[in-house]
Amino acid sequence: MIYPESLARLIEEFEKLPGIGQKTAERLAMHVNKVPAEEALKLAAAVAEVKNKIRQCSVCNNITEQDPCAICGDPSRDRAKICVVEETKDVIALERTGSFKGVYHVLLGKISPLKGIGPEHIRIDHLLRRIRETEPKEVILATGADIEGEATALYLTRLLKGVGITVSRIAYGLPVGSSLEYANDITIARAMEGRKEIS
Amino acid sequence: MIYPESLARLIEEFEKLPGIGQKTAERLAMHVNKVPAEEALKLAAAVAEVKNKIRQCSVCNNITEQDPCAICGDPSRDRAKICVVEETKDVIALERTGSFKGVYHVLLGKISPLKGIGPEHIRIDHLLRRIRETEPKEVILATGADIEGEATALYLTRLLKGVGITVSRIAYGLPVGSSLEYANDITIARAMEGRKEIS
Numbered sequence: 001m002i003y004p005e006s007l008a009r010l011i012e013e014f015e016k017l018p019g020i021g022q023k024t025a026e027r028l029a030m031h032v033n034k035v036p037a038e039e040a041l042k043l044a045a046a047v048a049e050v051k052n053k054i055r056q057c058s059v060c061n062n063i064t065e066q067d068p069c070a071i072c073g074d075p076s077r078d079r080a081k082i083c084v085v086e087e088t089k090d091v092i093a094l095e096r097t098g099s100f101k102g103v104y105h106v107l108l109g110k111i112s113p114l115k116g117i118g119p120e121h122i123r124i125d126h127l128l129r130r131i132r133e134t135e136p137k138e139v140i141l142a143t144g145a146d147i148e149g150e151a152t153a154l155y156l157t158r159l160l161k162g163v164g165i166t167v168s169r170i171a172y173g174l175p176v177g178s179s180l181e182y183a184n185d186i187t188i189a190r191a192m193e194g195r196k197e198i199s
Numbered sequence: 200m201i202y203p204e205s206l207a208r209l210i211e212e213f214e215k216l217p218g219i220g221q222k223t224a225e226r227l228a229m230h231v232n233k234v235p236a237e238e239a240l241k242l243a244a245a246v247a248e249v250k251n252k253i254r255q256c257s258v259c260n261n262i263t264e265q266d267p268c269a270i271c272g273d274p275s276r277d278r279a280k281i282c283v284v285e286e287t288k289d290v291i292a293l294e295r296t297g298s299f300k301g302v303y304h305v306l307l308g309k310i311s312p313l314k315g316i317g318p319e320h321i322r323i324d325h326l327l328r329r330i331r332e333t334e335p336k337e338v339i340l341a342t343g344a345d346i347e348g349e350a351t352a353l354y355l356t357r358l359l360k361g362v363g364i365t366v367s368r369i370a371y372g373l374p375v376g377s378s379l380e381y382a383n384d385i386t387i388a389r390a391m392e393g394r395k396e397i398s
Contacts, residue, residue: 002291002294002295003291004252004253004262004263004264004269005252005264006245006248006249006251006252006253006264007249007253007262009245009248010242010245010246010248010249012245013241013242013245014242016238016242017227017230017231017242018226018227018230019223019226020227024218026288026291027217027218028216028217028219029249030287030288031216031217032216032246032249032250033249033253033262037250039215040246040247040249040250041246041247041250042212043209043212043213043215043216043243043246044242044243044244044246044247045243046205046208046209046211046212047209047231047239047240047242047243047246048239048240048243049205049208049209050205050206050209050228050231050232050239051231051232051236051239051240052205053203053204053205054203054205054206054232063203063206063232064203065203065204065205070203088229089225089229092201092202092225095201096201
């Protein structure tokens, strides 16, 4: 034995976290061992509380402590615009910018034939039901710009064609602050296609 | 609000860990949110268990679940050799190599006048008492090769002079696997001084 049993177990648990290797797990466990019990137990309590309190919003599938979530329950948000994203973290990224005042729909995944994830495995049925019931004016497809995000957007575009609502896709282009030199060819081509007249 | 309250609190707790920034803390918290409750609660339980079970060995100050620790309590270890280190993690580093069969003494710090840490703040009195009581043959100073580790080793050398025991310092030299090209001048000079005849 090198580490006492309980410390070895904590290292093992830290190692299960994403991006945490053995060395880091050891460092974190030694830190937990070193700080006052009160401090360390706050971390344990916070983990337990998240598992206790966080649930899914029944309207948009976003994580929340109350149902519906703070966004779906906010009367100032524009229910006529539904922004479709892959994951909760995308909602957080968009909310951080403050640039969108509509509501969200989290698919909890994206279509990926290679991984065996079809349309029936993500919350597309749920989205269609919601669109039928709430009759929004616009659905904004904000899935990622990778192959799987594109496939999901394409699938939804076809599905929503003829429903009589505007379907839009978030813009492709140069990341703000970057130079053309470092952008890949497809990004540059898309940025050119998507150009706007300066008024 | 962007994150639900309990998730925001967990992110905050993760951020307190060493080397964990905001982005990583967010990623870890989202992971905890995603895994089954059973999995996540194992982490919480492991943290609590470490705080519950880990204590200090009354002989050597190493961390342990029983007192004395597994090393001090092992009859096969050579009590005539005490290796003095700064921290528990140094014991772990040495144990990993399996190259030392004596016992340890963890100082729980090093002398650092700049940080206001004097000999009285680390377990030097404890070491002297232990040496008086157990009369070892050799004390090996394995504090770090930085200024503070050196100062601590120097202080102990002077203190132990005339007690009639061998006091040794772990060797300086090239790290195994490295080339001279990348070693600093002092390391090379010390490696030269410490050269050994090949038999």
